[in-house]
Amino acid sequence: xxxxxxxxxxxxxxxxxxxxxxSVKPRALVLPIHRDEPTHLYVADIHxxxxxxxxxxxxxxxxxxxxxxxxxxxxxxxxxAPQCHSTQCSIANTHVCRTCSSQARPGCHNNTCTLILLNPxxxxxxxxxxxxxxxxxxxxxxxxxxxxxxxxxxxxxxxPSFLLxxxxxxxxxxxxxxxxxxxxxxxxxxxxxxxxHKFALCLGGNGVIFIGDGPYIMQPxxxxxxxxxxxxxxxxxQGEYFISVTSIKINNKNVPINSSLLVINPRGFGGTxxxxxxxxxxxxxxxxxxxxxxxxxELSSVPRVDxxxxxxxxxxxxxxxxxxxxxxxxxxxxVLHKDNVVWRLFGxxxxxxxxxxxxCLAFVDAGVRPKASIVIGAHQLEDNLLQFDLxxxxxxxxxxxxxxxxxxxxxxxxxxx
Ligand SMILES: *[C@@H]1O[C@H](CO)[C@@H](O)[C@H](O)[C@H]1NC(C)=O
Ligand SMILES: *[C@@H]1O[C@H](CO)[C@@H](O)[C@H](O)[C@H]1NC(C)=O
Ligand SMILES: *[C@@H]1O[C@H](CO)[C@@H](O)[C@H](O)[C@H]1NC(C)=O
Ligand SMILES: *[C@@H]1O[C@H](CO)[C@@H](O)[C@H](O)[C@H]1NC(C)=O
Ligand SMILES: *[C@@H]1O[C@H](CO)[C@@H](O)[C@H](O)[C@H]1NC(C)=O
Numbered sequence: 001x002x003x004x005x006x007x008x009x010x011x012x013x014x015x016x017x018x019x020x021x022x023s024v025k026p027r028a029l030v031l032p033i034h035r036d037e038p039t040h041l042y043v044a045d046i047h048x049x050x051x052x053x054x055x056x057x058x059x060x061x062x063x064x065x066x067x068x069x070x071x072x073x074x075x076x077x078x079x080x081a082p083q084c085h086s087t088q089c090s091i092a093n094t095h096v097c098r099t100c101s102s103q104a105r106p107g108c109h110n111n112t113c114t115l116i117l118l119n120p121x122x123x124x125x126x127x128x129x130x131x132x133x134x135x136x137x138x139x140x141x142x143x144x145x146x147x148x149x150x151x152x153x154x155x156x157x158x159x160p161s162f163l164l165x166x167x168x169x170x171x172x173x174x175x176x177x178x179x180x181x182x183x184x185x186x187x188x189x190x191x192x193x194x195x196x197h198k199f200a201l202c203l204g205g206n207g208v209i210f211i212g213d214g215p216y217i218m219q220p221x222x223x224x225x226x227x228x229x230x231x232x233x234x235x236x237x238q239g240e241y242f243i244s245v246t247s248i249k250i251n252n253k254n255v256p257i258n259s260s261l262l263v264i265n266p267r268g269f270g271g272t273x274x275x276x277x278x279x280x281x282x283x284x285x286x287x288x289x290x291x292x293x294x295x296x297x298e299l300s301s302v303p304r305v306d307x308x309x310x311x312x313x314x315x316x317x318x319x320x321x322x323x324x325x326x327x328x329x330x331x332x333x334x335v336l337h338k339d340n341v342v343w344r345l346f347g348x349x350x351x352x353x354x355x356x357x358x359x360c361l362a363f364v365d366a367g368v369r370p371k372a373s374i375v376i377g378a379h380q381l382e383d384n385l386l387q388f389d390l391x392x393x394x395x396x397x398x399x400x401x402x403x404x405x406x407x408x409x410x411x412x413x414x415x416x417x
Contacts, residue, residue, distance in 0.1 A: 026139030028212030063177020070107035179239035228396030
């Protein structure tokens with residue numbers, strides 16, 4: 001009898017607790033992003049600290065967590081560095097204790113945990129302190145922004161300022177990692193608010209990231225989450241995102257490439273990674289040569305001009321018509337896990353204006369023996385919505401939204417009065 005009473009009391013507490021949470025439970029979260037023109041990196045202002053401040057972060061799809069420069073004016077009354085061997089440290093998967101000989105400040109405490117941080121642009125890495133602080137983000141019903149919601153103790157890492165060397169967008173204070181780890185931005189936010197462990201990335205001059213499930217509605221009122229094709233998502237041990245590209249077609253014809261480069265071998269080489277910090281798709285040398293040659297043949301009617309680095313194939317743009325989906329050039333298909341699952345790239349994602357009058361094939365030679373044979377870069381991702389389902393390990397992709405007469409800039413960020 002006593003135990004069942006205890007049970008009901010417990011149930012009551014759980015219920016009222018979850019009810020209190022329910023009343024503020026958002027359907028999904030939304031974060032505006034923009035492209036920085038000089039660096040071609042994508043930036044989001046994330047609201048953090050007490051008093052709250054918008055802090056500019058570079059979006060790093062494969063980054064393991066959020067990290068920020070703490071050497072420079074980190075003022076917050078809610079900063080807290082968890083003790084070594086605490087629950088937070090094991091969630092962050094760090095068991096290395098720190099000491100710091102200078103005066104205590106954010107990033108410098110004794111008996112806290114160390115994380116190794118990586119700047120994906122310079123590839124420099126260094127140690128930082130695991131920390132927690134307030135993070136705020138806008139909620140959404142999928143069609144427009146709703147109330148701002150807050151995570152009181154968001155886990156991130158505090159970096160020394162030398163790691164923020166660039167070239168980076170002006171004012172950058174850190175990197176926002178979207179990788180699949182316990183403390184990656186999507187996982188932490190989805191767990192805190194009880195959302196589906198999914199997020200969607202839509203890059204453009206102005207773009208958007210959604211955390212949680214669809215709808216993802218773009219003006220004039222199209223729910224992109226209903227238009228997605230799916231392919232398995234392969235997540236590396238570091239939480240990085242790969243997909244299985246099995247062949248490449250140009251104008252519906254197979255480009256001859258060494259297919260063993262397209263699978264990830266036991267030493268972790270090969271395969272196709274998706275990245276937001278590579279401005280253009282990187283291709284292993286032999287794939288680059290084959291694709292470039294094939295594309296040149298298919299577009300032989302257009303006068304070529306000298307290639308402009310880092311590209312290998314450029315054309316006189318006065319002889320290329322423009323279409324709704326960009327320059328009128330042959331399509332390129334990335335054939336995925338099945339022959340009938342194809343990610344089709346059109347002119348806007350294939351070509352880039354390298355100079356007045358000059359359009360170049362927006363692919364770059366990655367040299368021989370790069371880690372991944374293909375790194376699908378940001379130019380190829382723009383105005384495509386990608387949904388990462390971290391529970392079922394699936395990638396949903398829309399192909400070019402320009403075909404649907406919308407774009408990644410078309411989320412209505414004007415909130416209701
Ligand atoms: C850490 O401990 C050392 C040795 O006790 C001390 O000198 C140092 O000031 C401490 N650092 C901080 C940030 O408290
Ligand atoms: C294909 O690539 C693999 C992995 O790099 C290499 O071992 C093999 O020799 C290549 N095959 C051909 C025909 O070039
Ligand atoms: C492109 O073609 C136009 C017309 O034929 C010509 O005037 C122009 O100089 C060419 N541009 C380049 C970069 O070759
Ligand atoms: C390229 O465009 C120019 C200007 O429109 C035209 O005079 C020329 O014939 C075109 N060349 C080709 C090869 O189509
Ligand atoms: C965007 O949403 C706001 C608030 O719901 C609405 O007033 C406005 O008309 C919308 N804008 C467009 C272009 O639909």
